[in-house]
Amino acid sequence: MARSGRMFEIIQMLRTSRSPLTAEAIAARLEVTKRTVYRDIATLQATRVPIEGAAGIGYVMRRGFDLPPLMFTPEEMEAITVGLSLIARTGDHSLEEAGATAMAKISEVLPSSEPSTAQTHLFVSSWHAIPDPAFDLRLLRRAIREERKLELRYRDGVGNLTQRIVCPLAIIYYIDGILLAGFCELRQDFRHFRHDRIEECEPLDLRFQGQSAALRKMWRDSHDLFHYETEENPP
CATH class of the missing domain: 1.10.12 (Lyase 2-enoyl-coa Hydratase; Chain  A, domain 2)
Structure with a gap:
């Protein structure tokens, strides 16, 4: 998360909290270090955001501080x-x-x-037929944002288990399944992985920075997003 977005999140957390929040609690929610939280709060205080408190005690937002209202039709x-x-x-x-x-x-x-x-007068059914994953799907989204390679333990449609190193590019949501699209180093080609066949998912320290936009364009130019391709083009 960019620093500006992180500081906005800190403001929101303090505005809505009914009790003081420690740097440790804020750091856990933002998935950063306490030192990062201390620096961000010091920056906010320097810009006259009315945050009160201290390290080890907790922080609160003084009453009266508000963000500009959003205007929507x-x-x-x-x-x-x-x-x-x-x-x-x-x-x-x-x-x-x-x-x-x-x-x-x-x-x-x-x-x-x-x-x-x-x-609201608008209601949406939450029904779906998507199986629960064996891991937290936020790992996929984070790896895509960070251009970080993933190691997958994947079982295909006939039960074969393989180990893959994948550059994750996109997630496609269907009413009965979720696909991860990526460049598979084993096959040296684009492949789609059904989320319910991924038995293990491990982010790696290996990056493909600066390559995701070009790879994603190549993938989109050569694939139809509205059809499953794991069966016709098995990984």
Whole structure:
């Protein structure tokens, strides 16, 4: 996460917390070190964000501090509400949690004249037929963002188990499954991996920085995203 985004998250956490938050608690939620939290809070305090507290005691946001309100048209709010609600149909639990947090943040900073996301007239079924994964799917999304290679222990449709080193490029969500698209070093080609056949997923220290955009374009130019390709083009 970029530093600006991380400091925004710290502000949001302190604004919504009913009790002081320690640097350790903030660091755990942001997945950074306590030293990073201390530096970020010092920077925020230097810019006159009213954060009070100290290391080892905890931090609070002084009352009265607010962020500029978000302005959305009713149509835009309906689009946001439906879009975030549809995340429940992906079967990606960590993504669903992030969607709920985003919805809460939007509701928090909406002007009182804007329609509330908690009182919507739009409802979305959360039904899906996606099997639960054997690992946290946020590992895939993080590896894609960081251009980090993954080591997969993958079982194909006929039961063969292989070890793969993959450059992850994209995740495709279907109503009954999730595919990871990536460049497979074993096959030296693009391959799709069903999430429920990935038995183990381990991020590596190996990177492919600066290559993901070109690889993703090559993949998109040569594949149809609306069909499973693990059967016709087995990994």
